[in-house]
Amino acid sequence: MDNEKKAAKHKASMEKQKSNVDANIERADVERGLVLLLTGDGKGKSSSAFGMAIRSLGYDYKVGIVQFIKGEILSGEEIFIRDKHPEVAFYQMGTGFTWNTQDRDGDIAAAEKTWQQALTMLQDESLHLVVLDEITYMLAYKYLDEDMIIDAINNRPTEQTVVLTGRGGGKAIRELADTVSEINDVKHAFRAGLKARKGVDF
Amino acid sequence: MDNEKKAAKHKASMEKQKSNVDANIERADVERGLVLLLTGDGKGKSSSAFGMAIRSLGYDYKVGIVQFIKGEILSGEEIFIRDKHPEVAFYQMGTGFTWNTQDRDGDIAAAEKTWQQALTMLQDESLHLVVLDEITYMLAYKYLDEDMIIDAINNRPTEQTVVLTGRGGGKAIRELADTVSEINDVKHAFRAGLKARKGVDF
Numbered sequence: 001m002d003n004e005k006k007a008a009k010h011k012a013s014m015e016k017q018k019s020n021v022d023a024n025i026e027r028a029d030v031e032r033g034l035v036l037l038l039t040g041d042g043k044g045k046s047s048s049a050f051g052m053a054i055r056s057l058g059y060d061y062k063v064g065i066v067q068f069i070k071g072e073i074l075s076g077e078e079i080f081i082r083d084k085h086p087e088v089a090f091y092q093m094g095t096g097f098t099w100n101t102q103d104r105d106g107d108i109a110a111a112e113k114t115w116q117q118a119l120t121m122l123q124d125e126s127l128h129l130v131v132l133d134e135i136t137y138m139l140a141y142k143y144l145d146e147d148m149i150i151d152a153i154n155n156r157p158t159e160q161t162v163v164l165t166g167r168g169g170g171k172a173i174r175e176l177a178d179t180v181s182e183i184n185d186v187k188h189a190f191r192a193g194l195k196a197r198k199g200v201d202f
Numbered sequence: 203m204d205n206e207k208k209a210a211k212h213k214a215s216m217e218k219q220k221s222n223v224d225a226n227i228e229r230a231d232v233e234r235g236l237v238l239l240l241t242g243d244g245k246g247k248s249s250s251a252f253g254m255a256i257r258s259l260g261y262d263y264k265v266g267i268v269q270f271i272k273g274e275i276l277s278g279e280e281i282f283i284r285d286k287h288p289e290v291a292f293y294q295m296g297t298g299f300t301w302n303t304q305d306r307d308g309d310i311a312a313a314e315k316t317w318q319q320a321l322t323m324l325q326d327e328s329l330h331l332v333v334l335d336e337i338t339y340m341l342a343y344k345y346l347d348e349d350m351i352i353d354a355i356n357n358r359p360t361e362q363t364v365v366l367t368g369r370g371g372g373k374a375i376r377e378l379a380d381t382v383s384e385i386n387d388v389k390h391a392f393r394a395g396l397k398a399r400k401g402v403d404f
Contacts, residue, residue: 047253
């Protein structure tokens with residue numbers, strides 16, 4: 001096929017794609033805050049949530065981030081938010097991974113305290129985006145009550161978007177979510193013997 | 203099961219998990235920059251790449267971002283980087299989606315110009331992380347030569363990490379990547395008639 005034909009074929013195919021895209025945009029007419037679940041075993045869930053946080057910050061919207069589990073050692077994006085964007089409401093459970101604490105009652109107390117911070121954000125109309133990072137583990141370990149979390153999300157301000165991250169998530173959370181992305185671990189450097197890297201993995 | 207038994211069972215299970223985690227960390231001893239591919243049809247690929255960028259920025263590492271395709275209208279994370287983090291080397295192809303331009307030859311010229319920017323970053327030892335956002339489409343449409351891209355990535359500075367995003371990616375890129383996360387579209391608000399939202403979707 002010569003270049004002219006290629007260009008014409010490309011144009012026809014792109015015209016069709018554009019009309020499909022436009023028709024879909026036309027149909028999508030409900031405006032409200034969303035619930036997003038970023039789940040799966042692959043690398044990129046929390047990074048994606050932080051990426052959405054800066055997407056909101058780009059428009060000077062107010063953002064809240066609550067991190068469950070993480071926090072014994074700060075990772076790069078947490079240092080970034082703390083040091084360079086103190087305008088973000090940021091709270092960390094700060095007990096580290098549950099396989100390090102090995103203390104169920106202590107973990108539950110920390111989870112409940114952290115949830116209070118999340119609840120305050122879920123009632124705050126000024127927040128455009130609330131990230132509840134790694135919250136699914138609180139449900140998997142039964143540290144927090146699922147119905148309590150679902151009620152709070154359902155009763156949030158209409159314009160507020162909530163991003164939930166973590167493996168699993170359960171049927172009720174998946175039903176609640178407007179968008180569910182499952183990040184699958186096709187390949188991970190770690191398994192090939194590559195060391196976790198500062199500024200990439202933490 | 204009473205609470206004491208639950209706590210003991212939890213502790214035993216967490217001890218086992220911790221020893222597995224520790225053994226895996228022990229085994230992973232190769233240190234160098236990584237190649238990550240964020241692919242799949244689901245929402246979150248570019249957000250995740252921007253999340254990794256701020257992870258690097260948290261440690262004051264230098265970051266470069268090149269966006270292929272995107273850029274006719276800036277989205278939130280791009281405004282954020284441009285306005286609040288001018289220390290990031292940031293280049294956009296700026297022609298918009300290929301189904302909007304409908305001009306194959308123009309797209310190819312823009313892709314080649316954009317690739318020159320990417321190549322400069324892939325040769326710059328001072329950059330800890332280079333994001334090539336949406337580059338897979340340049341390969342899918344054959345706007346850029348795959349071997350040329352793979353060679354440039356293989357010849358990058360040892361300490362540099364490269365993040366590639368976009369649907370597909372092809373066999374050779376998947377083999378080149380140390381880590382591949384495939385973000386699957388389990389559910390998308392758009393299909394339920396919810397309008398794309400500023401600060402969430404763009």
